[in-house]
Amino acid sequence: MSSLFTRHSSRHSHHGQNITPQPPYGGGFAPSRSYGPPPGADPMLWQWFSSVDTDRSGSISATELQRALVNGNWSNFDLDTIKMLMGIFDTDRSGTIGFAEFAGLWKYISDWQEAFRRFDRDGSGSIDQRELAQALHSYGYNLSPSLIGLIEAKYASPPSDGYGPPPGITFDRFVRACVVVKTLTKLFQDADTDRDGWIQINYEQFMSMVLTTP
């Protein structure tokens, strides 16, 4: 199970900044920088958004997002996962996630959480090699046992004490693994113009394909 948006420890939260904006003297428009939900906003979504937007800037930075997101074992999301999420949902390329963009991000994470819980058959809180194969299969990727092994080795966490059973893949790394398989498969298929299962590429193309994946 993955808890996603957590309460922040006092170490991270900013105190004394939550001053309710006062209406301008004599009346008039409220200051445009006042902090509150846009008209018609889903109150619950606004609640989540504002709990992540700890500096009350009105948008969520990568740092704020990384601080807010944790896996089921309380580990933080990798910076690479955060950058991937920002890349998908920062559609206006402002470098931050505004409230409108946050709705998409929230749904994406919720959907992945549901998938993660579904594929974590044994309820261990992480995805093992067998569960990974089933998950990728259900998404239409029938990878060889050798490739499944490589993905598991790349994305699983190491045993915390160096021995014992491998702890499997945490939520954020599972999402990244699936997105990487999807991205690489698409890149390969696009390059395989004659659909014979082989591609001919030069160094520049090879490096570009790899370096554009999350």
Added chain:
Amino acid sequence: MSSLFTRHSSRHSHHGQNITPQPPYGGGFAPSRSYGPPPGADPMLWQWFSSVDTDRSGSISATELQRALVNGNWSNFDLDTIKMLMGIFDTDRSGTIGFAEFAGLWKYISDWQEAFRRFDRDGSGSIDQRELAQALHSYGYNLSPSLIGLIEAKYASPPSDGYGPPPGITFDRFVRACVVVKTLTKLFQDADTDRDGWIQINYEQFMSMVLTTP
């Protein structure tokens, strides 16, 4: 500048476990589980090793290593960098780093620190796109501006507040970027058996190449 092995906060250290082993009653060999440097060990290296080996198990787990290693901006090393280091230096595949293996790890990190300081020309504590191009050039990789841009985008940290100048690449991600370029280039060259700058590969080979890189 990268501080590497830091003092641990009290939150992480284990108290009350440092009981000096007593010699067996009546004399004899000291218990084999006693905690101390092997004969002839470099005292300074032992000092560093034992400060990382917080549970005094005699070897360093991935978790202990990740806790001990920080970048110049105090961010922890990525799990992917930790796994890469364990993969290189856990030569007996025990899942942990013993003292003999630690000597190699320590030298590797020290050498990379020296390289990082040399390439960080402006002393900013991180590597920008220009410095990255110079670093890779000095290692014999003359990559196109487009590939340098992709590497910078992949490994740089996002601006902490979402705007302002990009903060560049921290130490651990710089090391990983260089190792990834080296690994991918080697894989490409090995596949390019006729040395014409082009490779022909199928999906299985393509995926394997990408998934074996750190």
